[in-house]
Amino acid sequence: MKSHKIYNDIVETTGNTPLVKLNRITKGLKSEIYAKIEFFNPAGSVKDRIAKYMIETAEKKGKIKPGDTIVENSSGNTALALAIVCSVRGYNLKIVIRDSTSPDKLKILKALNVDLILVDSTLPPESPDSYNNLAPRIAAKTPNSYYLDQHNDRTNNEAHYKTTGPEIWEQMQGQIDYFVAGVGTGGTICGVAQFLKEKDPDIQVIGVDPKGSVFYDYFHKGKKIKPSPYLIEGLGDEFLIGCVDFSLLDDIYQITDQTAFEMTRKIAEKEAIMAGGSSGAALWGALKLAHEIDRPARIVTLFPDSANRYISSIFNDSWLKEKGLME
Ligand SMILES: Cc1ncc(COP(=O)(O)O)c(C=O)c1O
Secondary structure (H helix, E strand, O other): OOOOOOOOOHHHHOOOOOEEEOOOOOOOOOOEEEEEEHHHOOOOEOHHHHHHHHHHHHHHOOOOOOOOEEEEEOOOHHHHHHHHHHHHHOOEEEEEEEOOOOHHHHHHHHHOOOEEEEEOOOOOOOOOOOHHHHHHHHHHHOOOEEEOOOOOOOHHHHHHHHOHHHHHHHHOOOOOOEEEEEOOOOHHHHHHHHHHHHHOOOOEEEEEEEEOEOHHHHHHHOOOOOOOOOOOOOOOOOOOOOOOOHHHOOEEEEEOHHHHHHHHHHHHHHHOOOEOHHHHHHHHHHHHHHHHHOOOOEEEEEEOEEHHHOOOOOOOHHHHHHOOOOO
């Protein structure tokens, strides 16, 4: 938990987020479910951890210095996290982001004066201007720039190995049976998995992947499917990426947009926790597991961000109807 000390700057307040027992949504289950609430971070998501850690690590390794330009592609949360770290630590920032990103996130990024390069979300992954390909190209032609590459640089996983994992272990006093989380870059789940499994190899780790992303099929069938569009932000990918270490995962579940968004709204209704769409996906995974094992177990999940990033989308009936996700 946050301490009572005075922090030197806003970036220092990153991490040490609360772990909350879920009481109503779990009614009738033999397992207990605990959620790590990452919207307590300064820019409002789990990504604050990696923005701080990856910038500090690149500085220590002499790869960057204040005044340089950081370039990254982000579904929004890493962009917001970097906006804060770069502002406080003196870096310029260029963000490649899909035009389908929630309007609420785009508004916050604009309020923070972030240099946004919007990409057409319908471009095929192999297009040179697609979300994944454009950022390294921009970095290559920007003087004194550094492409952070959260999808492939395992400093991302290390941030969670050093902070999120140990926090969960301490908060649960070492009594954990399962960790269930969404897989985006894979940094959170793989960094936490590595730490927890080193402490107790019996802990099982389960990922949740949106239908349309490539991770689920690759894990279960060893083949990469042709990706298709989905609406859950922050999870899944159209490529296999370097930060997803499948060897650390015991299972991957697949979820649809509709199920994830219904669960997101249920978290608000039943637990009074205003969390985002990927939190709905993660909790759906934890509940599916609890139903399947049907025995007392301690399951930890993680809520990456807050509902206020999705007020115009997931929490807006007209948007859900327009997308065919609500009758
Ligand atoms: C809303 C949201 N949920 C989940 C994740 C996934 O976290 P990770 O990239 O560590 O797998 C992200 C990552 O961008 C995110 O923005």
